[in-house]
Amino acid sequence: MTILWVVIGLGIVCVGFLIRKYMNTHKYDYVQLNLHCKNCGDVTNGLKCSQCENEKPSKNY
Ligand SMILES: [Zn+2]
Numbered sequence: 001m002t003i004l005w006v007v008i009g010l011g012i013v014c015v016g017f018l019i020r021k022y023m024n025t026h027k028y029d030y031v032q033l034n035l036h037c038k039n040c041g042d043v044t045n046g047l048k049c050s051q052c053e054n055e056k057p058s059k060n061y
Pocket of ligand 1: 037038039040041042049050051052
């Protein structure tokens with residue numbers, strides 16, 4: 001029974017590690033996409049790009 005518990009423990013650790021690794025990678029990509037502007041690539045820190053936001057109204061006028 002001891003070996004069975006060890007196998008179960010290793011399985012839980014492996015699955016948890018894979019899920020944690022996937023979550024961290026997914027989270028990192030999500031943050032990286034939001035940190036940079038998609039149009040000009042400038043750093044926006046998750047906010048809307050000031051340069052692109054300023055360019056849109058000027059084109060409409
Ligand atoms: Zn921009």
